Amino acid sequence: MASEKIVVIEDEPDILEVLQFNLEREGFEVKTASSGTEGLQVVEREEPDLVLLDLLLPGVDGLDVCRRLRSSSRQSNVPIIMVTAKGEESDVVLGLGLGADDYVQKPFSPKELVARVKALLRRSQQPTLDEAPKRIVRGPVVIEPERHRILVDGEKRDFTPTEFRLLHFLASHPGRVFSRDQLVNRAIGDQAVVIDRNIDVHIRSVRKKIEPHRDLIETVRGIGYAFRELSSGDGATHPAEADPF
Numbered sequence: 001m002a003s004e005k006i007v008v009i010e011d012e013p014d015i016l017e018v019l020q021f022n023l024e025r026e027g028f029e030v031k032t033a034s035s036g037t038e039g040l041q042v043v044e045r046e047e048p049d050l051v052l053l054d055l056l057l058p059g060v061d062g063l064d065v066c067r068r069l070r071s072s073s074r075q076s077n078v079p080i081i082m083v084t085a086k087g088e089e090s091d092v093v094l095g096l097g098l099g100a101d102d103y104v105q106k107p108f109s110p111k112e113l114v115a116r117v118k119a120l121l122r123r124s125q126q127p128t129l130d131e132a133p134k135r136i137v138r139g140p141v142v143i144e145p146e147r148h149r150i151l152v153d154g155e156k157r158d159f160t161p162t163e164f165r166l167l168h169f170l171a172s173h174p175g176r177v178f179s180r181d182q183l184v185n186r187a188i189g190d191q192a193v194v195i196d197r198n199i200d201v202h203i204r205s206v207r208k209k210i211e212p213h214r215d216l217i218e219t220v221r222g223i224g225y226a227f228r229e230l231s232s233g234d235g236a237t238h239p240a241e242a243d244p245f
């Protein structure tokens with residue numbers, strides 16, 4: 001099997017070298033870029049399995065790179081881990097809102113970073129956690145896990161791996177309310193470091209992508225979120241589950 005390819009976008013040569021060394025030691029193929037502009041070019045050219053993206057870059061900064069990757073046609077689904085300076089919580093929230101899947105804060109240990117990379121790759125390659133991969137039809141929303149594809153009103157929409165898992169998980173249990181904690185643990189995976197309110201950011205993004213059907217994801221005040229239970233005849237393939245949590 002060909003090794004998985006990672007593009008690292010980082011302007012500090014020392015950090016870049018450490019990242020490259022540690023990832024290559026784990027068997028990954030690593031391509032590097034030292035600016036946002038170069039990073040975008042390398043990602044388009046290399047079509048990597050994952051992008052490691054420093055936020056503080058000269059010229060086109062990391063948030064901009066993230067935004068452009070998500071809106072570009074060919075690489076819009078690539079998993080992205082942001083690297084942020086410690087304490088830049090607002091950048092983290094912004095970055096996740098722009099479609100990054102995870103983040104690490106400097107200073108990080110190479111071991112932690114490699115674990116994060118592996119976890120995200122696992123998550124993005126297996127979009128389903130506890131569901132057999134099968135097509136789910138919920139009214140206007142059709143989820144095809146095998147093809148990693150979501151259709152809304154018959155039109156393909158692009159979701160990040162995290163958004164995909166979140167929508168897939170909620171839609172797999174219509175009518176059932178999940179807390180933010182449960183969504184982090186069950187939908188996103190226990191490797192996630194997504195803090196509580198970041199779930200809200202992902203949900204907001206998912207809602208935007210299923211427009212004009214954003215109300216299919218209901219906010220249950222004080223508890224969390226649920227995928228709206230549709231009446232029979234909507235093509236639902238799972239009955240609602242009754243088990244309480």
Ligand code: CA
Binds near residue numbers: 010056057
């Ligand atoms: Ca930097």
